[in-house]
Amino acid sequence: MKGKILLAEDEISLGEIIKESLDSRGFLVEHVACGKKAIEVFKSFSPDIVVLDIMMPHKDGFEVSREIRMLDRNVPIIFLTAKNRTQDVIDGFENGANDFIKKPFSMEELIVRINSHLRISKINFEQQWVSIGKYKFNFEHQILDLHGKETTLTYKESLLLNELIKKRNQVLDRSYILNLVWGTDDFFSARSMDVFITKIRKYLKDDPLIKIVNIRGIGYKLVV
Amino acid sequence: MKGKILLAEDEISLGEIIKESLDSRGFLVEHVACGKKAIEVFKSFSPDIVVLDIMMPHKDGFEVSREIRMLDRNVPIIFLTAKNRTQDVIDGFENGANDFIKKPFSMEELIVRINSHLRISKINFEQQWVSIGKYKFNFEHQILDLHGKETTLTYKESLLLNELIKKRNQVLDRSYILNLVWGTDDFFSARSMDVFITKIRKYLKDDPLIKIVNIRGIGYKLVV
DNA sequence: CGGAAGATTTAACACTGGTTAACACTGCAT
């Protein structure tokens, strides 16, 4: 599933067409037909992205967008707007919209915009550090941090450490690591891995509670 | 001065009235009376917005609008039309119009629309900027901005940075970049790319959270 | 206890990538 989408569109038939089209592309879509329902569903469904028609009964798109922004100031909101309503665009941005699509629009256009917004918010979310004993590790940046003292790891070192951390306190099979990090499971790669284990042990030596233990003939286990 | 307006209106007296009215509101207006002249003036005057009468001698508004769109695909174009036929509106949008105003119209109406479009194009202009860590990057203008301090990049630098940003946090294959930016994938282009990566790293060095990570033998990844 | 296999560690090595500077080419102004 590529993402959860809340679609608020009061023209039922149009809404269903959009929903089906997005469904078939691997999105999970909740379709509501008025603004009031949109807020309710937003709370229970926690969508990754919101697509709002501006003109809807009970609550219009702007009103909905303002309320959603109070619940979640990050979720991307795309407005659907009639072609010649230029003032809408201005009002929309002021009410927290991220993007506008003018009706009529092609499904391709909508999907492109949805994907780009999902990617952006995913990126913002993925900025994360993992704690491991006294250390913090950032896989994306390949940085190992001990009380503010940063060490930059190489790519392969990061890959290996990342796997160990992801399955900490579990035994990792030698061939599992080899296939994942080296892509092959042969004699030389295995020797290479031994060298990398040594390197990582050195990096982690300042916390005596962290250990990479060898299970003879099987593999390794990172214990914390 | 609130903005430069190119006004093409063949009824001289009406044109002058509009011009004076806009002048007095703080706009800078060039008034031309035929389509041919409109294109000429467009090139030299670089208006922020274009107001076109549809019915004009030599070249009609649609023709002018099409030519302007080839020169500048962003400048807002407002049509003035005596007709109220749906087909004209459709033709107009297909030829790149942003808005229509039916004659007769009040000056207030025209001014409101002009202001809206100027605000929208300002918004659109601002959307050309992509945020990347502490920086903002404008690909079209090849400008990298750090807290108002602007650096102008060269064309190739921009191309490369743009690709890295577009696929931030993803690994870009060396040959993918080479084909896209250099058009070839040979030894010398590859070395050249290495030099450019160094240059871009220097440009981005003031945000320690931004990194261009090398994946040995594979390619690069811009992480934020 | 002794030997074999596996694991660890260090170092040498090959190769890729990083950095700097010289160079060639282009467009521009004098």
Next chain:
DNA sequence: ATGCAGTGTTAACCAGTGTTAAATCTTCCG
């Protein structure tokens, strides 16, 4: 034309990365 500034390429040298080799240590089991 001549010189100048900017852009991108080539070259040379250096640093970083991962692989291979070899020496040593550990564990297991007869």
